[in-house]
Amino acid sequence: MSFSSVADTRTALETAGYICTREIATVVFLAACTQKPVLVEGPAGVGKTELAKAVSHSLNRQMIRLQCYEGLDEAKALYEWEYAKQLLYTQIVKDKISEVVSGAANLPDAVDCIAGQEDAFFSERFMLPRPLLKAIRSDAPVVLLVDEVDKSDPEFEAFLLEVLSDHQVTIPELGTLKAVHIPFVVLTSNSYRDMSDALKRRCLHLYIDYPDVQTELAIVRKKVPGIADGLARQMVDAMARIRRMDLKKIPSISETLDWAHALIALQVETLSPQAVADTLNVICKHREDARQVRDQARQVVNFS
């Protein structure tokens, strides 16, 4: 499966449940053609993670996710040796080991004998692959989502960059492992910190902002199929007004969708100031934000 044009990409993503602008479709299409990673930035909840999922759906590829956090290191991202398994095997094959060292005259000789066999224990059999290794060693091409990369440490970013540019990793005991297929890589960031220039240079850049009214309406219709048309429209308009207020945390698409579900559950048919006040905690997470929206509920629903 692959995309044939920007328009085709857009339809494919839409079929996978993701409504997108032409800019998003263009960047995804380019990334698919050129096998370059995409760095997606934008506020929380605008659909960065969802985009990777939609791509994996529409290309019919497995998605492998590497969630970043402070302190994430190579071992967690790449591979770990399964000590327990190694230990277990040594116990089981104890007799065999005695056999191997039986001919040894002294301790150094015995150590040499065992060293000769260590390949048996440091092989792929005892390796626990983590997302990065999985992604490049997978037999079928995959989508690799490196989520919230801005939360990782700069050292890890430097390491990631190496993997992304060379499409290979070096494991001291095994040598260099090359990518079987180059994965479709999506990196997401909430701009908690700036990514390095080197990383940016390797990537196509995509900034996803809060959606415009038309796009958001389409998303609501897609994700909340039962919603009455009038209500959806009112909601999306109200959301646009709320986003223009000076809030601590601007509500995102996820809040819009939660809101839609809440309104339906309360069997609201038209949006009134009262309905806004009743469902406020879905939209605003901060108390002061909620107060501001409540105070301006009439303007929010355009009641004059």
Added chain:
Amino acid sequence: MIDLILQFVACARAADLRISTAEVLDCLAQIPLVDLLDERQVNAVMRANFAKSRREQHRFDHLYHLFFHELQVDEDVADAGSLAIHSDAIRDSLKAVEGSHPELAAISDFIAGDPSAYLQLLREIQTDGDSRRQGPGSNLGALVRRFPVLRALDRAAELVDRFLAGHRDEIHWETRQQVQRHLKRRMAVARNLLTREEVPDTPLIRKQPTGDERKKGIGDLAFNALSPSEVIRLRETIASLVRKLKDTADLRYAARSRGILDAKKTLRRAARYQGVPVEIVFRKKPPRKARLVVLCDISGSVWSSARFMLNMLYSLQECFDRVRSFVFVAEVAEVTRFFENHTVDRAIEKVLTEAGIDYSASTDYGLMLRQFRRLHMDAVNKKTTVIVIGDGRSNYANPEVRIVEEIRSRCRRLIWLNPETEQFWYTGDSEMRTYQSICNEVRPCGNLNQLSAFIKDLML
């Protein structure tokens, strides 16, 4: 299309958008993949390759609009033909006036519809500026090179007016007005391309929708005119700036310091694991960090800037080798220990209450310098960067130039930060002119943008 993109890149670089050659090549490789007739696709390709942060996107959008809309689409005037004739005539007359002036010639071509020479000029300004850029604070190259062009633009405007006035009788007044409007627009575009429009460059700073006074980013607000709520916002901004600066520094160190295997340490640690070298230790080569001595004038208005500087410097302490700080009005006192024993905010409060100097004294740089020389000169050696923050207003007392010279010769660099607006530097009792000639560098430091630019240069 390729030519157009290359021209755009030249132009964007001249306007300080950083685009690497690799990115240009990527973009050119990708352009054939999309539908060239759909502008949004073309725009998306360029944007994805040339503007790799939110900040840069704003600038990119601005330049893109200028270049592909204002510059390319010719006027929607009815009589395009006669417009061209007159534009050409004006171009020729402009070129005739000053044949040897390349800037003016390029501008004449530009307003007559051929932008290549002008864009080339912009590009030269850019590369020229780059090659002259060296060390902190001397990125003036590009700026200086812009002046002749700006002058030529003014000159061109004048000549156009004169031409039109001179040919009053030959050109119908309506056409004349049209021509004038058209040329004005072109010149505005030329000017815009040269002096990029400033966009607030910290996305962290959200616009306050109500206060229209707050249009300017917090980075531009003068330190000495802040409301309490702005002080709080400024602190938050500084905190996140500090975080970013630290990340940048860490990244640099991480990239550089992956040294060779430290066999001794590796073996010593291996002992813990029955001799198996589980942890492999690399020798780090610590990059050179600056050692700082800071001298702060804490009288009156200077303090409002100095405290923010102390705040940033000490928040970034681990990025420097050692920071020693001294404050003065007339007498000087060391306050380093406050910062060693307290949090940064607490220490800054203590500076004002417990440093043990007379705040009501009138400022005297000379006395301060004599005292500093007597008591603390050992703090200054070849490894130290000395930073003085002050307005240089010394109530007409002896400026003790000798001591400043002595400090300069003992230290690595001597930098003077002045929080006053540059216009006032050389007025009244200010000794700035005297001190300026001695320092390695003098910078204004009256708002957060200036301060953070300085500290960034200092660290990197």
